Amino acid sequence: MSFRERTWAGVAGVGLTAGLLAVTTVGGFRGRAARADSGAQAKTAADPPLERAREQVKMLDDLYKTAVVSITERYVGKQDEQPAIMVAKDVFGAMRKQGWHSAKLLDATGDPMNESNAPQTDFEKAAVKEINAGKPYFDRVVGQGKDRRLLAATVVPVVNKKCAICHNHRKVGEVLGFIRYDVPIKE
Helix, strand or coil: CCHHHHHHHHHHCCCCCHHHHHCCECCECHHHHHHHCHHHHHHHHCCHHHHHHHHHHHHHHHHHHHHHHHHHHHHCCCCCCCCCHHHHHHHHHHHHHCCCCEEEEEECCCCCCCHHHCCCCHHHHHHHHHHHCCCCEEEEEECCHHHCEEEEEEEEECCCCCHHHHCCCCCCCCEEEEEEEEEECCC
16 A cells, blocks of 8 residues: 555545545646635636645655655554654755755644644644544645745645554554644745
8 A cells, every 4th residue: 555545545544535535637736726716726727836835845755754654663562663754854955954944843633743744833733623624635826926836735634553652652543743834935
């Protein structure tokens, strides 16, 4: 089973319906967003740069999450071993340093393993509410002109039993947090 299938299966376990999953499109989370707001599709079609930024978030999300799950499955065996998310955090830092985008892992449980993972900004606090309400994706456009950016949050559920090695008392399918993306919208 691929990471995407495990993620969606895990998300389904936290209250999403099969109908909601069926409306996701090639663009990832757009189907859910369009269903939630019928005007969103028209707005998206009228804003190709925003649509490209959303596609970029989908690609980055698949890449990062696949890497973390693969590393966990192959190399993490007990609690005192380095969690795979540390590799993702290194990659997040390298991408930010090169000016590509910013990504950060944040807690959605209310009990972060590290206080630096607690939501800080208004967007991150709103994302926690949306993610915990069962939405696998939440975004907001900020700025104008050359400074326009897409802020997006994608759910991070427990996708296998090895995740519970570090995240005690969590079961497969439960929400742990989300990845917050800050991606430039290039015209």
